Amino acid sequence: xxxxxxxxxxxxxxxxxxxxxxxxxxxxxxxxxxxxxxxxxxxxxxxxxxxxxxxxxxxxxxxxxxxxxxxxxxxxxxxxxxxxxxxxxxxxxxxxxxxxxxxxxxxxxxxxxxxxxxxxxxxxxxxxxxxxxxxxxxxxxxxxxxxxxxxxxxxxxxxxxxxxxxxxxxxxxxxxxx
Amino acid sequence: xxxxxxxxxxxxxxxxxxxxxxxxxxxxxxxxxxxxxxxxxxxxxxxxxxxxxxxxxxxxxxxxxxxxxxxxxxxxxxxxxxxxxxxxxxxxxxxxxxxxxxxxxxxxxxxxxxxxxxxxxxxxxxxxxxxxxxxxxxxxxxxxxxxxxxxxxxxxxxxxxxxxxxxxxxxxxxxxxxxxxxxxxxxxxxxxxxxxxxxxxxxxxxxxxxxxxxxxxxxxxxxxxxxxxxxxxxxxxxxxxxxxxxxxxxxxxxxxxxxxxxxxxxxxxxxxxxxxxxxxxxxxxxxxxxxxxxxxxxxxxxxxxxxxxxxxxxxxxxxxxxxxxxxxxxxxxxxxxxxxxxxxxxxxxxxxxxxxxxxxxxxxxxxxxxxxxxxxxxxxxxxxxxxxxxxxxxxxxxxxxxxxxxxxxxxxxxxxxxxxxxxxxxxxxxxxxxxxxxxxxxxxxxxxxxxxxxxxxxxxxxxxxxxxxxxxxxxxxxxxxxxxxxxxxxxxxxxxxxxxxxxxxxxxxxxxxxxxxxxxxxxxxxxxxxxxxxxxxxxxxxxxxxxxxxxxxxxxxxxxxxxxxxxxxxxxxxxxxxxxxxxxxxxxxxxxxxxxxxxxxxxxxxxxxxxxxxxxxxxxxxxxxxxxxxxxxxxxxxxxxxxxxxxxxxxxxxxxxxxxxx
Numbered sequence: 087x088x089x090x091x092x093x094x095x096x097x098x099x100x101x102x103x104x105x106x107x108x109x110x111x112x113x114x115x116x117x118x119x120x121x122x123x124x125x126x127x128x129x130x131x132x133x134x135x136x137x138x139x140x141x142x143x144x145x146x147x148x149x150x151x152x153x154x155x156x157x158x159x160x161x162x163x164x165x166x167x168x169x170x171x172x173x174x175x176x177x178x179x180x181x182x183x184x185x186x187x188x189x190x191x192x193x194x195x196x197x198x199x200x201x202x203x204x205x206x207x208x209x210x211x212x213x214x215x216x217x218x219x220x221x222x223x224x225x226x227x228x229x230x231x232x233x234x235x236x237x238x239x240x241x242x243x244x245x246x247x248x249x250x251x252x253x254x255x256x257x258x259x260x261x262x263x264x
Numbered sequence: 265x266x267x268x269x270x271x272x273x274x275x276x277x278x279x280x281x282x283x284x285x286x287x288x289x290x291x292x293x294x295x296x297x298x299x300x301x302x303x304x305x306x307x308x309x310x311x312x313x314x315x316x317x318x319x320x321x322x323x324x325x326x327x328x329x330x331x332x333x334x335x336x337x338x339x340x341x342x343x344x345x346x347x348x349x350x351x352x353x354x355x356x357x358x359x360x361x362x363x364x365x366x367x368x369x370x371x372x373x374x375x376x377x378x379x380x381x382x383x384x385x386x387x388x389x390x391x392x393x394x395x396x397x398x399x400x401x402x403x404x405x406x407x408x409x410x411x412x413x414x415x416x417x418x419x420x421x422x423x424x425x426x427x428x429x430x431x432x433x434x435x436x437x438x439x440x441x442x443x444x445x446x447x448x449x450x451x452x453x454x455x456x457x458x459x460x461x462x463x464x465x466x467x468x469x470x471x472x473x474x475x476x477x478x479x480x481x482x483x484x485x486x487x488x489x490x491x492x493x494x495x496x497x498x499x500x501x502x503x504x505x506x507x508x509x510x511x512x513x514x515x516x517x518x519x520x521x522x523x524x525x526x527x528x529x530x531x532x533x534x535x536x537x538x539x540x541x542x543x544x545x546x547x548x549x550x551x552x553x554x555x556x557x558x559x560x561x562x563x564x565x566x567x568x569x570x571x572x573x574x575x576x577x578x579x580x581x582x583x584x585x586x587x588x589x590x591x592x593x594x595x596x597x598x599x600x601x602x603x604x605x606x607x608x609x610x611x612x613x614x615x616x617x618x619x620x621x622x623x624x625x626x627x628x629x630x631x632x633x634x635x636x637x638x639x640x641x642x643x644x645x646x647x648x649x650x651x652x653x654x655x656x657x658x659x660x661x662x663x664x665x666x667x668x669x670x671x672x673x674x675x676x677x678x679x680x681x682x683x684x685x686x687x688x689x690x691x692x693x694x695x696x697x698x699x700x701x702x703x704x705x706x707x708x709x710x711x712x713x714x715x716x717x718x719x720x721x722x723x724x725x726x727x728x729x730x731x732x733x734x735x736x737x738x739x740x741x742x743x744x745x746x747x748x749x750x751x752x753x754x755x756x757x758x759x760x761x762x763x764x765x766x767x768x769x770x771x772x773x774x775x776x777x778x779x780x781x782x783x784x785x786x787x788x789x790x791x792x793x794x795x796x797x798x799x800x801x802x803x804x805x806x807x808x809x810x811x812x813x814x815x816x817x818x819x820x821x822x823x824x825x826x827x828x829x830x831x832x833x834x835x836x837x838x839x840x841x842x843x844x845x846x847x848x849x850x851x852x853x854x855x856x857x858x859x860x861x862x863x864x865x866x867x868x869x870x871x872x873x874x875x876x877x878x879x880x881x882x883x884x885x886x887x888x889x890x891x892x893x894x895x896x897x898x899x900x901x902x903x904x905x906x907x908x909x910x911x912x913x914x915x916x917x918x919x920x921x922x923x924x925x926x
Contacts, residue, residue, distance in 0.1 A: 092597045095541060096590035099548070103583055105634070108641045110559060110575045161497060161504065168844055196785055196873040200864020201845070223636075224648040 125236050127219040131209025134185050136195035141209030147235035150261045152181045158197035160225040166244035167201050174204035183208035232261050267332050270320025271411035277313035280306050281398040288391030300387045307375035311368040318365045322352045331417040334410040340423040342813040350434035351424045357410035364400050366445045388456035399581045407574045423841035432492035440485030444550035446478025451547035454540040455589050458596040468530030479519045480896035487889035498847035498862040500877045505654045510633040511553030517626040518546040521619045532604035537597040548586040607679040614672035621665040628657050670727025692726030710779040717775035725768035728761045755902025763895025770888025776881030789871035797878035800824045814839045819863050858882045
């Protein structure tokens, strides 16, 4: 009995190790397949204080768009932000923002004032209700929405220059052509 | 040509490491001293070659040789010289080479200590170490070669991530690696000890300094990372439970359990299986952390560029090293028999409880870190575990651990009288209670949590104080005798007192900075004032200037509180090469805390968004961490050369360490 207990650490490690091995085959920034190609859930969010327009699911139809979930408290959003600014400046694709779970009334506004605003419209999702419908797991997260308003792709974590060039840009071009 | 020299040096080191692994194993089997001699010298040669390879890469960085792909991707000619040098390890390939260099350094030092250790134990330990080196050099050569050339040679490089161009972050990785890699030696000793069935007080005496020095480096490395996050990221926090932070924290928790348990093995010849398992676990967690950071199984801001082949390679190393060592443990641990028996109420007993709590804390962090991965694999759902989980569970376990640590040092080895110990702690308990009540009365917010935190801090620091008073018999014998006793105390005892006081200070800083943090946001133009925690902060001027490789805006503030008046200034820097912005918060320690001001861009023309914080007691975090590391260092100087039994006979046993004859 005592001897078999000694194998416990090894068995625990083998289980954890097989999870690691399995985890390697998955891309952590890929959306679970069952959510892809579904229409965006209906929502209608108010504007972030200091801005005129809010964001509703209807705004995300008619053209290929990016929906970016961000928050002033999110460090990775800070890292991602310059790239979004650049994409907005190059007018690559319309970017809409979902300002997620801000604590202070003006946090979102101040963050955008400080670092710049790449978004066409921004919805204020203060209580995170819409984010739950969207299946948001953390910030930042970016959805690629097609002309019919369906989710075609989701990126978890910050978009990098490379990820944009290799994955998102070709995808968006393809969606725009079709 | 210089990069090729580095490349060849590394290949040569790889060959020698293979030869060394084989020869040490053969030498061990045949008990042949010639093989052992080769194995020992090989370690030193490998270290020299790894040093040469690393110098060559550093030279390529220093001279901005953009024909080397790694330099091109991570450096730029306009970068300040010091960051050209530190950029050597600011990327995946270079940092792995640094990892190999440190590994080789530790092995070489171990090789030179051959006389201090039993021959077979030393040979096998060095052999395990050689296998680890072989694996990591192979990893660098086959998946992460920093010496790869680029043709045609680009005119200039892509620049180092500006966040990494900072003194705090430049020296943070080497310390972290010294810690991670340092734990490889206790690991190798554990494997060798298990194979030989020799985990005893001699083993404990050999392992303890290694475990301690690795732990000290890891403590410093983690603290530097937290400090950097505090002043550089501009959000006023210092720890976010990010997977990469957790990756460094888990080995620290396991290592903390290890340095305590190894002491038990050394002094009492008990807890042997557990000590060897902890030694294996600690380095395994370092390896898992490496896997986590470099394979891309979890997303993180800190993570390096991801390449699946690297993940597979590291996982293979992981499986071989951890799976192999745990198999050795499973098969051999039953051969270890403890001679030192102890009662539940004893210092050993307290350490068992603390070990259990530390392991539970470590498991909490582990589960929180990997839960998203497990869920993803099992159900395909993507979830994230945030700070609330860690804050809820981890803080409770940590508080309990610290509470027990306070009385643990007071308990005698083998069998202790809990009543005597609790009686000696009575004044401290009273002081803690009084401090708690004071906090309840004067605190403006978070009274209950604050009272608990302060009671815990007083209890822990008081435990250290009572310990030192008891050991030196202060107030009971003349002061001169007490001082003589203080000088005669073993480094391990002083180390424990210092490190526990440091932890108390750290816990105080953590509690104060998170519970009583004041925050205020305002849109300010030049001349405007805002108030925070009794400070009147005026934005005096904002000016543009140009740094060596960035453009910047510097805001100067005048802060006034009562008669005190001082100026602080912060910066926002824009690095055009990477298109990134960084901030240098304006921080000034004043009274008991830090006044912390960060500011944003004046986009509207109406003013700068300014975020003001007053963070009380935050300085205690850094001093507490430094004191904790110092405690480890003091304990490190205690070599405990004499076998425990001899020493006990020669000294009249110091108070609190009285033991019945074995």
